[in-house]
Amino acid sequence: MLSRMTALCAAAVAAATLAACASPAAEPGPDSGEEPRFVGSAAIFTPSDGLTISQRTPLNKWQALVPELTDALGEQGFEGDAVSTHTSDSLDRQSRDIQDFVVDSIADESVEAGDITLIVAPAVEQDDSTRQYGDYVSGEVAGGDAADDGSSGDGASDGEASEGGTDGDGTEETDEETQAVQRLVSALNLAKDSGMRVVLLSGTIRGFAPDAYVRMSDARRIGVIQAQNMVDKLNLDGTSPDNPKAIEILLPRDPSADDDADDDADEESGDAASDGSASDAEGSADEAADGSGAFAREAFAGIWEVLGPYFREGTAVSPSGLLDADTTQDDWRSVTFVADSDEAIADELTGRLGMEDSQTHTRIDGVIAMNDYVASAVTDRLAALGYTGTSADINPSITISGIVGNIAGQVDLQKEAVPDPIKAPEEAGDETDETDIEQINSRWPIVTGYGAYLDVIPQIVNGQQWMTAFEDRKTLCQDIAQVCARLALGQSLDGLDCVTQGDVDGVQVPTVTEPLVAVSASNLKETLIDPGYITLADAGL
Known part of the structure; x- marks a missing residue:
């Protein structure tokens, strides 16, 4: 499939050039109060809802966000039949879904790639502990800086594990994940090269800078x-x-x-410190922490x-x-x-x-x-x-x-x-x-x-x-839809209160942030019941 993408790269570049030439001057968007403009189509890619070990349900679920985001996009001028939704249960499946969508859209002569906005929440794998906080916890999909041909990009010889790979029984699984990341990065970069806009939700991807990033829950x-x-x-x-x-x-x-990872890190930290290599010690500890x-x-x-x-x-x-x-x-x-x-x-x-x-x-x-x-x-x-x-x-x-x-x-x-x-x-x-x-x-x-x-x-x-x-899901959906509409119309995001500049993979990217909402008995009605997140019956009243 990667070869198919490579074969379409020239067409993608041509499409990007054509889209840029054909793009109209920035016009007032749907949020300006004027007659709605054509803002193209949107494709939403989210992970499947995570299951907690307790089987209890946090409020922040992808299944709840997608319909609210679809409605918000409609309010901003994206017509209902122009918004598609895609759910994936793994990064491998999601990377293939996005790759197929991008390649098929470029190959379809009836579709203008420059009219498409991709909204992607990377299917970051959460462990049982992290999943207890809800589906929107931010994470980074690592390994995307490796070359598309599967090499690690750091001089690894044939037979050595690519970046993120491990020796022994874990190699095959890790290689599959690395390939999924490479596929996802390639597909999203191809999408941008062809003129599509890409908005990332919650997670970032090493090796890829989106047009906008929506920061959600983080630790x-x-x-x-x-x-x-x-x-x-x-x-x-x-x-x-x-x-x-x-x-x-x-x-x-x-x-x-693996608790041994922390112990090994502490040992390496001590050994490095005794050699005078404080930075090496700190790096070893951080590396273990990232893993566990x-x-x-x-x-x-x-x-x-x-x-x-x-x-x-x-x-x-x-x-x-x-x-x-x-x-x-x-x-x-x-x-x-x-x-x-x-x-x-x-x-x-x-x-x-x-x-x-x-x-x-x-x-x-x-x-x-x-x-x-x-x-x-x-x-x-x-x-x-x-x-x-x-x-x-x-x-x-x-x-x-x-x-x-x-x-x-x-x-x-x-x-x-x-x-x-x-x-x-x-x-x-x-x-x-x-x-x-x-x-x-x-x-x-x-x-x-x-x-x-x-x-x-x-x-x-x-x-x-x-x-x-x-997470104030309803407000976030309004923010995302407004950002997508402005990007589609070629407008700046600078005037939006929810947008600041943030670092994504070493690049300054417009970043949407809404404050987390603290709920106690004193404001439960105003924060949960009045907006429609829960009912009085849900609160036991």
Whole structure:
């Protein structure tokens, strides 16, 4: 098939030249309020929906995005029969689908390649841990810088694995993936050469720079939004080191990851450091992290960017002792664990709190659970351990009845700073007895997650889980459609508020970004129910 593409390259270049010559001057787009202009056709390529190990459903699914994007494209002038959708269950299948579409479109004399916009969400393979955050988590498809003929591009001799290849049993599978990336890069570059526009969603592809990139969920932003909500809810800026907040970070990692990779990296790091090769040591560690924990590493970097200063000041502590004032972003492995079952998550929390054989409660003010699957198991175990109350109790100005009234649209709910004594109860003197201390230590903590799982929304209403977060899919679809229409009309994207310049494979590319949406009981109606993401029944009301 690659030879077929090569044979059509000359035709593609000619088509690109013809399209450029025939392109009209930029005209007002469909979003300008004037009569809609012809913006051509669009082809949407997305992965199949991912299945979580819990079989629970995050809000952000490709199956939900595609029809909303199709409608948004229609509002921008793309006629219904001019928008096609394609779903693939693997990168290999997707690369073939895109290749066939591009080649067939160029070969079809009735089709103007310059009228086509490709919207591609690369089928990045997610591990079981990453999949818990939803389908839109950004990733990079690596290996596309290898030559089209299958060589690695770095002087590998015949018989050696191409870039990304491995020795032994993994070689065949890795070679197939490498070929899929090469095929995808070749097809997309051919599409651009022929005059088509290419907009990438969520994932980037090494070796390819699109006309526009839509940044969606990524590990660092998922970490930041939970940490910032924890800071705000616990009022860490008003907390004294004499009465610090107790916070745990439960950072799930891929259960299929090879732990030996990290150990080998640490060994290589030490050997390199002893030789004076600090950069080599850092590279070895990063390489291992990319193979077994890149998402966890970046998520922790986002969390620690926010929480690190409070641990250094002593206003936040870790009951498990895994985090302290000396912790850095490089210590992300210390809080990772395999979250492949509810029981594994529950046991991890129990161990962090030191309550395997104890009936005495350990004070815990906040748990960053990272995603709603982990958060759900956390709240179940907290209840089993005898922690009482709800997240609403931490702020006396918010009650469960007030939460329900707010969601039903009856009252406005305002959050205020969380009051807390300057000194910890056990240091306050004889005025506080052991019973009072136990009551304080057994209070329900703040629990954060991500994904807006439908089955955890009632847990947010009843105060067991404080917050979740998700991608504002509807707004993103409007943004994408507007970008596609402007590109099709040859207009600049500079005037769009959602667009900035970002680095994609070393090239500055117009990048669409919308903030992640944090959801708690105080704004659940406005963020989830009113826009139509969920119903009152979904919220358990």
